[in-house]
Amino acid sequence: MDDIIASSTGGHGQPGDGTADQLRWFDITDTDRRRAEALAETAGDVADEIIEAFYAHLLSFEDARRHFRTDAQIERVKRAQQTYFRELLSAPLDAGYVENRRRIGRIHERAGVTPTLYVGAYAYYLHSLGHLVMDRRGQDPQAVPLLLSLIKIAHFDMAQALETYVEAREATIEQREREMSELPTPVLQLRDGLLLIPVVGTLDSYRARSLTVKLLEGIRDHRAKAVVLDITGVAAVDSAVANHLIQTMTAARLMGATSVLTGLSADVAQALVKIGVTGETLRTAGDLQHGIEIAERLLDG
Amino acid sequence: MAVRVPILRQGRTLIASFQDDLSDSDILSLQGRVLEDVIRHRATGVIFDVSALDVLDSFGTRTLSDIAAAVQLRGARMAIVGIQPEVAFSMVLLGLTLSDVPTALDLETGLALLARAVP
Numbered sequence: 001m002d003d004i005i006a007s008s009t010g011g012h013g014q015p016g017d018g019t020a021d022q023l024r025w026f027d028i029t030d031t032d033r034r035r036a037e038a039l040a041e042t043a044g045d046v047a048d049e050i051i052e053a054f055y056a057h058l059l060s061f062e063d064a065r066r067h068f069r070t071d072a073q074i075e076r077v078k079r080a081q082q083t084y085f086r087e088l089l090s091a092p093l094d095a096g097y098v099e100n101r102r103r104i105g106r107i108h109e110r111a112g113v114t115p116t117l118y119v120g121a122y123a124y125y126l127h128s129l130g131h132l133v134m135d136r137r138g139q140d141p142q143a144v145p146l147l148l149s150l151i152k153i154a155h156f157d158m159a160q161a162l163e164t165y166v167e168a169r170e171a172t173i174e175q176r177e178r179e180m181s182e183l184p185t186p187v188l189q190l191r192d193g194l195l196l197i198p199v200v201g202t203l204d205s206y207r208a209r210s211l212t213v214k215l216l217e218g219i220r221d222h223r224a225k226a227v228v229l230d231i232t233g234v235a236a237v238d239s240a241v242a243n244h245l246i247q248t249m250t251a252a253r254l255m256g257a258t259s260v261l262t263g264l265s266a267d268v269a270q271a272l273v274k275i276g277v278t279g280e281t282l283r284t285a286g287d288l289q290h291g292i293e294i295a296e297r298l299l300d301g
Numbered sequence: 302m303a304v305r306v307p308i309l310r311q312g313r314t315l316i317a318s319f320q321d322d323l324s325d326s327d328i329l330s331l332q333g334r335v336l337e338d339v340i341r342h343r344a345t346g347v348i349f350d351v352s353a354l355d356v357l358d359s360f361g362t363r364t365l366s367d368i369a370a371a372v373q374l375r376g377a378r379m380a381i382v383g384i385q386p387e388v389a390f391s392m393v394l395l396g397l398t399l400s401d402v403p404t405a406l407d408l409e410t411g412l413a414l415l416a417r418a419v420p
Contacts, residue, residue: 216386223406250398251389256382256405256414 019095026156032149033093039146040089042136043129047082050128054081057124064117085125088157089150098160105164115165122158126151177202185211187218190292193225193299200233208244215248219257226295227252230288232263242271246282258283258298262291306331308338314346314415315339316408319354328364335368339375346415347372350408352383362397369402380404382411 055078058064068074084104091097108118130147137143180202188196195218199211215227229249231237237245249259262285264272272282285291305327309316315338317331335347349365351357357365369379380403384392392398405411 212390213386216389219406220386223410225406225410247390247393251386251393254384254389254392254399254404255386256384256407256410 019093019098022098022156022159023093026152026159028093028149028152028156032152035142035146035149036089036153038142039129039133039150040086042133043085043089046129046132047085050085050125050132051078051081053128054121054124058121067111067113088153093153093156101157101160102164105161106168108161109165109168115162118161119158122154126154177204182207185214187214187222189222189224190228191299193223194292194295195219195222195224195227196230196292197227198230198233203231203234203237203241205241205244208241208248212244212248212251215259216251216255219252219255224257226298227257227259228262228288228291228295229259230262230291231265231268232288234263234268235265236267237271239271239275242268242277243275246272246275246277249282258295260285260291260295262286262288308334310338310342310344311412313342313344314348314412315342315344316348316350318350322354322356323361325360325364328361332364332368332371336371336375339372339377344377346412347377347379348408348411348415349379349381350383350411351381351388352385352407354385354388357384357388357392357397359395359397362392362399366399366402378403378415380411380414383407 055074059068059074068077087097087100129150133143133147137146183201185197185199185207188198190196195215197211197215197218201207203211215229218224219227229245231245245261249261252259260283264284283294285294305323306317306319308331309318315335317335323331338344339347347368349368365381369381372379381399382405384404403414405414
């Protein structure tokens with residue numbers, strides 16, 4: 001039955017976000033990569049120093065400190081951070097690198113590391129490294145271009161992590177919406193031949209389809225002659241779903257059952273008018289009580 | 302040609318029970334026989350039971366509509382019973398709403414429907 005009423009709600013595609021395109025967008029070239037690699041040795045020498053200073057800085061903040069429970073954990077994170085910065089300077093910027101950065105971003109997101117903490121940590125690292133490089137190679141005319149290249153790569157890196165933050169939030173919102181639309185729709189028998197279907201939550205096209213199946217099969221299984229469909233708990237419907245509701249009620253009539261739609265909000269009423277539905281073609285009632293009275297009169301009449 | 306749809310008689314009601322999916326010519330032959338039988342048996346009601354059908358196309362639906370109108374002109378009332386959920390929804394998607402023909406869930410409720418309509 002589902003395939004009969006499956007509508008054409010296709011998935012949404014995402015424009016190509018290949019790593020090469022992103023590198024072009026950030027204007028990162030092989031020259032930048034080579035310059036960053038030239039920094040690798042210096043950075044490796046001072047990595048411990050920077051990270052120790054960074055954690056001293058980090059742990060002076062209450063918000064940041066509550067992410068760490070034991071010294072062992074701090075040691076582990078420090079080691080991970082060393083690897084992270086080493087890769088930033090020397091790992092090839094390819095799809096594998098991006099995937100790895102996104103994985104780390106997801107871990108941070110789950111652990112509750114905010115974008116502010118994340119970007120702040122980056123700023124601290126770049127700042128410290130910049131100072132150390134200028135101290136050691138201040139006379140070298142290549143020092144500034146080296147740092148500028150590093151900053152480009154670091155921004156590319158931050159973008160990967162921030163993308164995962166956004167993706168994770170979006171996934172959470174989508175999941176909540178799905179849960180709302182997957183709330184069960186009970187089919188209740190009020191008395192012989194009279195069904196009540198209360199709909200609460202979001203009525204999207206997915207849920208409207210399952211509602212159709214429930215309603216029509218409910219009519220057959222309970223041998224119902226009247227169905228009260230109560231949508232008091234639905235704030236708004238789009239015109240496609242409104243149309244679907246009308247089709248469902250028409251199909252119910254073909255099966256010999258009369259349906260009464262109750263609890264239309266102002267928005268829903270307007271959506272129905274927009275697709276050309278009037279009170280004459282549709283049996284409606286202002287509230288559930290009135291709707292049930294109408295249905296009972298139909299049964300007794 | 303073998304008769305695909307037998308027409309049964311229950312009191313003054315005729316019952317045509319569809320057994321499997323029908324060709325267009327089956328439906329047309331049924332149309333003629335039903336209209337004959339309404340007068341011959343002085344029937345007051347006609348019931349078409351379609352509960353065994355998996356599909357009801359636009360031709361079938363329109364012909365049923367026509368038969369209902371003609372039956373009414375011959376002095377009886379017609380009802381269609383047993384449209385299955387899947388069939389009902391595909392009919393609506395095709396825009397076939399049978400708005401001028403009474404419908405009922407099954408044979409029993411259909412008989413009650415026609416009994417109420419006859420004074």
